[in-house]
Amino acid sequence: MPRILIAGCGYVGHATADLFHAAGWAVEGWTRSATSAARLSTKPYRVCRVDISEQTQVLAHTPADAGFDAVIHCASSRGGGVESYRQIYLHGARNLLDRIVGKNMLFTSSTSVYAQRDGSWVTEESETEPPRETGRILLETEKMMLDRGGMVARLAGIYGPGRSGLLTKFLAGTAIIDPENDRFVNQVHRDDIAAALFLLLSGEARDAQIYNVVDDQPILQSECYRWLAQRLNRLAPPIGKSNRQRKRGDSNKRVSNAKLRRLGWVPRYATFAEGMEKNVLPSFVYRS
Numbered sequence: 273m274p275r276i277l278i279a280g281c282g283y284v285g286h287a288t289a290d291l292f293h294a295a296g297w298a299v300e301g302w303t304r305s306a307t308s309a310a311r312l313s314t315k316p317y318r319v320c321r322v323d324i325s326e327q328t329q330v331l332a333h334t335p336a337d338a339g340f341d342a343v344i345h346c347a348s349s350r351g352g353g354v355e356s357y358r359q360i361y362l363h364g365a366r367n368l369l370d371r372i373v374g375k376n377m378l379f380t381s382s383t384s385v386y387a388q389r390d391g392s393w394v395t396e397e398s399e400t401e402p403p404r405e406t407g408r409i410l411l412e413t414e415k416m417m418l419d420r421g422g423m424v425a426r427l428a429g430i431y432g433p434g435r436s437g438l439l440t441k442f443l444a445g446t447a448i449i450d451p452e453n454d455r456f457v458n459q460v461h462r463d464d465i466a467a468a469l470f471l472l473l474s475g476e477a478r479d480a481q482i483y484n485v486v487d488d489q490p491i492l493q494s495e496c497y498r499w500l501a502q503r504l505n506r507l508a509p510p511i512g513k514s515n516r517q518r519k520r521g522d523s524n525k526r527v528s529n530a531k532l533r534r535l536g537w538v539p540r541y542a543t544f545a546e547g548m549e550k551n552v553l554p555s556f557v558y559r560s
C-alpha cells in the first residue's frame with residue numbers, strides 16, 4: 273500500500289488526504305496545533321501534531337523507516353508576516369526535504385508569485401517577480417523544492433464548502449466595485465485542487481515541474497460580484513475607490529491551466545459560477 277504524508281492537514285490538506293485514503297493509500301496528516309489534530313481524530317487515517325518548522329519535531333516523527341512514497345507540503349501561514357512565511361514555507365520545506373529524501377515531494381505555492389498587472393495570460397513559463405518579500409519567500413521555497421527534484425503546484429484563490437473570500441466580502445457588505453482598478457481573479461475549487469494533487473503524485477514521477485492549479489475561467493472581480501448579486505437577489509456592491517491593500521498583491525492577470533489539463537486533469541467546477549451553484553451556495557453559512 274503506498275504511503276503519503278500530508279504536512280498541513282487543513283482545508284486543502286484534509287480533502288486531499290480523504291482522496292488518497294479513498295484510493296487505497298495509507299495516509300498520515302500533520303497539523304501544527306493539538307486542537308486541529310483532535311478535530312481530525314475521527315478520520316480513518318492518522319493525524320498528529322507536528323510543527324514542520326521545527327527540525328527536531330520533523331526528525332522525531334519521521335523515523336528512517338517511515339516509508340512515505342509521497343509528501344505534500346501544504347501547511348499555510350494563514351496570511352501572517354515575513355517571518356511566519358520563512359518559518360512555515362521555507363524552513364518547513366527544508367526540514368521535510370532533509371529528512372525524506374528521494375521521494376515524490378510537492379509544495380503548494382500560489383499564483384500570487386505572478387505579478388503581471390496588464391490582465392495578460394500567464395503560464396508556468398511566465399515571469400515571476402513578486403513585489404513583496406512574502407512572495408519572494410514562496411519563490412525561494414519553490415526553487416529549493418525544484419532543485420531537489422520536487423514539484424510545485426501554484427494554487428489560485430481557493431474556495432469551496434464553507435469558504436469563499438469573495439462571497440464572504442459580498443455578504444459582509446465590504447465589497448466595492450472599483451471600475452478604475454478592476455482586475456481578473458483566478459480561483460479554484462478545493463476538490464479540484466485535491467484531484468490535481470492526486471494526479472500529480474499518484475502517476476509517473478514528474479520531477480522538478482511546476483503546475484498552475486486554477487479553473488478554466490478567470491473572471492473580472494466586478495463580474496463576480498455582479499453574478500453573486502444576481503444569484504442571491506441582492507444589490508450589487510457600491511461603486512467606489514477601493515483603498516484596502518490587496519492580500520494577493522496588485523496583480524491583474526489570467527492564469528492558464530493548460531499544462532495541468534494536458535496531463536488529463538479536468539476541473540469538476542470549471543468556473544466559479546458552476547462551483548458556487550453546484551457545491552458552495554446550497555450549504556454556505558455566513559458568519560459575520
Ligand SMILES: NC(=O)c1ccc[n+]([C@@H]2O[C@H](COP(=O)([O-])OP(=O)(O)OC[C@H]3O[C@@H](n4cnc5c(N)ncnc54)[C@H](OP(=O)(O)O)[C@@H]3O)[C@@H](O)[C@H]2O)c1
Pocket residue numbers: 279280281282283284285302303304305306307308309322323324325345346347348349350360364380381382383426427428429430431
Ligand atoms: N487560501 C488561498 O486562497 C491560497 C491560495 C494559494 C495558495 N494557498 C496555499 O495552499 C495551501 C493550503 O492552504 P489551506 O487553505 O488548506 O490552509 P489552511 O486551511 O489554513 O490549513 C493549513 C494547515 O497547515 C497546518 N500548519 C500550519 N503551520 C504548520 C506547521 N508549522 N507545521 C505543520 N502544520 C502546519 C495547519 O495546522 P493548524 O490548524 O493546527 O494551525 C493546518 O492544518 C497553503 O500552502 C497555502 O499557502 C492558499
